Amino acid sequence: MSRKLRMGLVGGSAGSFIGRIHRIAAELDGEAQLVCGAFSSDAARSRAAGEAYHVEPSRAYASYFEMFEQERQLPASERMDFVAIVTPNHVHYEPARLALENGFHVVIDKPMCFSMEQALSLQKIVAQTKNILAVTYTYSGYPMVKEAKALIAAGRIGTLRKIYVEYPQGWLSTAVEGKGQRQAQWRTDPDRSGAGGAIGDIGTHAAHLAEYVSGLRITGINAVLTAVVAGRRLDDDSAIILRFDNGASGVLTATQVAAGEENNLRIRIYGEKGGLDWQQVEPNSLTLRFLNEPAQTLRAGWGYLSPEATEYSRTPAGHPEGYLEAFANIYAAFFRAVRAHASGKDVGAARCDFPDVDAGVRGMAFIDAALRSAQSDQKWTSFL
Amino acid sequence: MSRKLRMGLVGGSAGSFIGRIHRIAAELDGEAQLVCGAFSSDAARSRAAGEAYHVEPSRAYASYFEMFEQERQLPASERMDFVAIVTPNHVHYEPARLALENGFHVVIDKPMCFSMEQALSLQKIVAQTKNILAVTYTYSGYPMVKEAKALIAAGRIGTLRKIYVEYPQGWLSTAVEGKGQRQAQWRTDPDRSGAGGAIGDIGTHAAHLAEYVSGLRITGINAVLTAVVAGRRLDDDSAIILRFDNGASGVLTATQVAAGEENNLRIRIYGEKGGLDWQQVEPNSLTLRFLNEPAQTLRAGWGYLSPEATEYSRTPAGHPEGYLEAFANIYAAFFRAVRAHASGKDVGAARCDFPDVDAGVRGMAFIDAALRSAQSDQKWTSFL
Amino acid sequence: MSRKLRMGLVGGSAGSFIGRIHRIAAELDGEAQLVCGAFSSDAARSRAAGEAYHVEPSRAYASYFEMFEQERQLPASERMDFVAIVTPNHVHYEPARLALENGFHVVIDKPMCFSMEQALSLQKIVAQTKNILAVTYTYSGYPMVKEAKALIAAGRIGTLRKIYVEYPQGWLSTAVEGKGQRQAQWRTDPDRSGAGGAIGDIGTHAAHLAEYVSGLRITGINAVLTAVVAGRRLDDDSAIILRFDNGASGVLTATQVAAGEENNLRIRIYGEKGGLDWQQVEPNSLTLRFLNEPAQTLRAGWGYLSPEATEYSRTPAGHPEGYLEAFANIYAAFFRAVRAHASGKDVGAARCDFPDVDAGVRGMAFIDAALRSAQSDQKWTSFL
Amino acid sequence: MSRKLRMGLVGGSAGSFIGRIHRIAAELDGEAQLVCGAFSSDAARSRAAGEAYHVEPSRAYASYFEMFEQERQLPASERMDFVAIVTPNHVHYEPARLALENGFHVVIDKPMCFSMEQALSLQKIVAQTKNILAVTYTYSGYPMVKEAKALIAAGRIGTLRKIYVEYPQGWLSTAVEGKGQRQAQWRTDPDRSGAGGAIGDIGTHAAHLAEYVSGLRITGINAVLTAVVAGRRLDDDSAIILRFDNGASGVLTATQVAAGEENNLRIRIYGEKGGLDWQQVEPNSLTLRFLNEPAQTLRAGWGYLSPEATEYSRTPAGHPEGYLEAFANIYAAFFRAVRAHASGKDVGAARCDFPDVDAGVRGMAFIDAALRSAQSDQKWTSFL
Helix, strand or coil: CCCCEEEEEECCCCCCHHHHHHHHHHHCCCCEEEEEEECCCCHHHHHHHHHHCCCCHHHECCCHHHHHHHHHHCCCCCCCCEEEECCCHHHCHHHHHHHHHCCCEEEECCCCCCCHHHHHHHHHHHHHHCCCEEECCHHHHCHHHHHHHHHHHCCCCCCEEEEEEEEECCCCCCCHHHHCCHHHHHHCCHHHHCCCCHHHHHHHHHHHHHHHHHCCCEEEEEEEEECCCCCCCCCCEEEEEEEECCCCEEEEEEECCCCCCCCCCEEEEEECCEEEEEECCCCCEEEEEECCEEEEEEECCCCCCCHHHHHCCCCCCCCCCCHHHHHHHHHHHHHHHHHHHHHCCCCCCHHHCCCCHHHHHHHHHHHHHHHHHHCCCECCEECC | CCCCEEEEEECCCCCCHHHHHHHHHHHCCCCEEEEEEECCCCHHHHHHHHHHCCCCHHHECCCHHHHHHHHHHCCCCCCCCEEEECCCHHHCHHHHHHHHHCCCEEEECCCCCCCHHHHHHHHHHHHHHCCCEEECCHHHHCHHHHHHHHHHHCCCCCCEEEEEEEEECCCCCCCHHHHCCHHHHHHCCHHHHCCCCHHHHHHHHHHHHHHHHHCCCEEEEEEEEECCCCCCCCCCEEEEEEEECCCCEEEEEEECCCCCCCCCCEEEEEECCEEEEEECCCCCEEEEEECCEEEEEEECCCCCCCHHHHHCCCCCCCCCCCHHHHHHHHHHHHHHHHHHHHHCCCCCCHHHCCCEHHHHHHHHHHHHHHHHHHCCCECCEECC | CCCCEEEEEECCCCCCHHHHHHHHHHHCCCCEEEEEEECCCCHHHHHHHHHHCCCCHHHECCCHHHHHHHHHHCCCCCCCCEEEECCCHHHCHHHHHHHHHCCCEEEECCCCCCCHHHHHHHHHHHHHHCCCEEECCHHHHCHHHHHHHHHHHCCCCCCEEEEEEEEECCCCCCCHHHHCCHHHHHHCCHHHHCCCCHHHHHHHHHHHHHHHHHCCCEEEEEEEEECCCCCCCCCCEEEEEEEECCCCEEEEEEECCCCCCCCCCEEEEEECCEEEEEECCCCCEEEEEECCEEEEEEECCCCCCCHHHHHCCCCCCCCCCCHHHHHHHHHHHHHHHHHHHHHCCCCCCHHHCCCCHHHHHHHHHHHHHHHHHHCCCECCEECC | CCCCEEEEEECCCCCCHHHHHHHHHHHCCCCEEEEEEECCCCHHHHHHHHHHCCCCHHHECCCHHHHHHHHHHCCCCCCCCEEEECCCHHHCHHHHHHHHHCCCEEEECCCCCCCHHHHHHHHHHHHHHCCCEEECCHHHHCHHHHHHHHHHHCCCCCCEEEEEEEEECCCCCCCHHHHCCHHHHHHCCHHHHCCCCHHHHHHHHHHHHHHHHHCCCEEEEEEEEECCCCCCCCCCEEEEEEEECCCCEEEEEEECCCCCCCCCCEEEEEECCEEEEEECCCCCEEEEEECCEEEEEEECCCCCCCHHHHHCCCCCCCCCCCHHHHHHHHHHHHHHHHHHHHHCCCCCCHHHCCCEHHHHHHHHHHHHHHHHHHCCCECCEECC
């Protein structure tokens, strides 16, 4: 299948930040091309978006129903291969289900859907259809995150003891949802976002990162969720003490009211022999500490990195890659899985390392457990 | 009283780190001089220490009883003015009580004593004797910590919402107490350290800093304390979710098993309008963020700082001050209070800004509350 | 012209780093697509590259002569619009000249060509053909570099006095050109690289950045060039004191033997009222200093930035962009110029802000002046 | 000689920054005590300073002549041991000469004196009197500077190739000398400062640091000195390309018009195998890079450091030391030399590692060579 994969979009019309990002990420390595979309449920807006994306007018659809229907009937040499769903959370499940059932692979923004029920349903459909579903837990796509995971798996810092993951943002410090900020509107609206606010929007990123890098599973949650800004119906702030399956403990904080902060996801993990530290705003560095040695700063692009990190780098050291490239790495792994699915050839798990439907289910379960814990007077709520 | 104040030491013989630090800090500004000490309960060791400190042989005492007795009888022109107590926690209360009752002012290392009872007793004795007692919560002595406090007090970041304070160390990552490390031995021994391990050794620093800078009081504690290293009888790790009296919430982590970490006390506070960030390992910088403005890095020694910060700086910008100078700032404020006590003149609260016996009591209460919470299944334990 | 522009490549076969980079950068914003290439002068290698790029086999040409000839004859709806030349320096001029003369726009890697003569000739051809030529001085594409330029132009730091630009790399610290490193082979070979080594490869980036950001022109050069590694025929290290046309002075260092360094281009500029500091390895930050104020850290993606910086950002604050996006910004501006050329509509200089043929000539003149100065015993050599 | 050494001061009355610094530094380790001073040539001011320093009124002298005369006649058990000279440059030579000839050791601020002639004369007097003279090139007192020196001496980064040393300050960006700034007044006045401005005030620090850390000697100088601020008679800015005796080259910049900068002395040295990087504003870190390994951050206070660094540290890792402690390290080494001088016992060069009269002479020679080069049209001026 030496050709570009053909991509469709659900969502992504004018004003959508994440739609453009998915397009860039999917096309970055020259392995895919956006060919169609149901960019908006408003036909005119969808057409306008199609034009902006330089998509053929006939393939700018007015609904995802129409898109799946039409694309399904195109010859295999033209037909969309996969769809990326970039709508608010309440419009994740239905298009994903339909896409899978119509034979398309799916990329979906996190959190995977609106409720735990939907998540489990999608998991079943993926198992039945054997199509591939990826959830864009973007931050696990960074090369130095892969390196951190590889170092831990290789035992470099010993048995893990402590995991600190924090995710401060400041953009919801005031009630911007009341001032026309569209990103804020749906995220603070339980009808579109689901039962979790910050916990669903960014807490789930943090939880995924913690489990992904550590290789551990969260088993206990002691959560305090707060709606700090007056009048807000969903949490905009969370602090959670964690227990992991190997006995390690941790702390997860995710807040959108840290005034002045950008998007400073950071993870620090300590084991018996050392620790590591990674921050998303300077993603090409990974600090590694040991008990009685100088700290080391590992940097993307060097020959001393693991194959896992090297696989997901495009530039030599000192030519920084960023968020879009991390996003593209999720797609790159997804594409290898899609091509393997078509060819029937196994390409190895490491090369297809992306968050799949199980990661999506686990993310929804995390939100669910955090919300249950937050409502409980008991210190600990068990998680799965 | 234009003369140097005369200092005595309880503890501080060979191998004591903190004894030397107190001597340096007290003498740094040329306002005091070490003249005597009960450096060790072993007479020969005390003599040897006296010689190393260049103290007159006759004033290197074999016990603090002897020291207080002898010094009391010296003429006012020679007599010790104050004593610094630098022994392990279980030898804080008794010498402090005796010193106060014999007319000497007292400086004492944190935590102030061994138990809540002792703390309340000392509070009473201070009130009765009217002598002055300072507790060396060193980190509140840094100029940029003073600046942070002043900025918050002036409302620069608005009503406070979130306080994150973290204190990772790595030096107890292995059972060094079993390998002759004396600092570790008493700190991990409940008979000498008290009921708290890391929570007492460093958690109390973090709690004091949070209250000092914010001007708020902790009212609720949700604590998880752990003895991570096998065989350890006291906690070496803690994670605590906090509630403050104005409704703000926070997270405090203090751990001594963050392998590879040094002494990275850090505090971040966010209000409605902005946030600030200070780290002890780079203490001359304070980062200030606002909702829609570039972050600012305030640096020690500049003319734009508050009088509170300027008062406690010795060098121009770019000539870094450190831990010893912060420590000396606690002494500087204490000395001003001692001189005011002698002269009867008020010199203003800002100039005498040091942690006093009430801060010491509050620190002990924090340890107590954290330990109670840690043993409870309930999420929240109230604090005072 | 609401369609993607069609791109051809000269060079870029397997093993070419910069070919892939140009493809990514050109396609990043969905405004162009690679459709053909003379990827190698070896026909089989060119075919293989074409397949890897998912280009139609018929458009993977064995030479650029063939490519220009064939593409010229294609219908306007299929024909290549522009060519990117990514071969070593000695194969820049000829394909550029031919492309321009055959009606194609050109993007060319820096330095623009092999000699000053070639540079002046290209300048003439551009003037005659009125086609557009861009030189990829990539670093001027970063949003925070645009911001720096805008701040200076607005007088924020006052009349400029000092410009420090440094560019340390370490990859040529040993004679890797003797061990099969292809990137090193041609760069250290005067027959392929031209008379300048490090000065041409990276010094010219630094000089361009200094002039671009400051808006000043270098008028005097005091250069010391060295071939540090034994046996090397071209300079791998340079230190240059600079004079600028407004009387400011500066220092430029460019070295490829700073062992352990990556690609740490940094520029600091000081004026009467303040200074600014930008580093390529952390490109989303720009530090701004003033005489008696806290330093400010401006960050990409915020609303407080200039339109010039905002125009060239794709992600919100805290979602780092990097080298590929900076590269894509050169292309984005070039594309706007190409579309304006086609439509005859002026879109404004700011939106077409890319290094053009004049910047290419100036870069060659800088190399020439640096080499002349290096050979002179006189302190100063004048530059244009 | 188990007693404190007795210190006198020449200069250091109210308003003197550096006098207080010397007092703190000398007394920091409890090995010396200020006992007398000719704090000012105004008798009343000298008395007032003596009182502020808590010195006996009879030992606050009205002139250094009087001080040397009186102290010489005191019994050995009371007499001053050494004098620190902290006056402007034009009042260095005479008191130093007199002190040495009267049997006192001398500590003197850099640059050592006013002219090359004076420097050579002092060198002779030291040789004749065998008394000890230290010049406070403070920055060589930092533990991590000692570490850098030790690593290079041990060959860790191989044969040295490049040395970059920079010293940007901003405090003379405007003509503050015309607005009553006393520190600026004498430094910009050739009658008090000597023929060098920034080059003498800070350039000489940078040159000393480069030679001290590298163990190399500067042999060639290509200097451009500028008086940037209108009306200034001495240079406030310098840029110098350097040659070293092993063939390495380097760049030294020292400027006092880098608006907004504090005191950011930084040195980077690269050898065949790696490089190191140290910055004075964050003095407890030293970055070490190697060809194909992660960069290492060495931090003060760790067990992995060299004995040379460990000798000069007071606090455990993570308890930052700063400028005053570096200054105290110069004194500590000087004191060991003074005690060795008295006892006749050799204590080893490493333990007496301070800048002596030869370093002082070399500093004056550097200023001299830089000034000669600046006036020459020839690129290179040789330096001793």
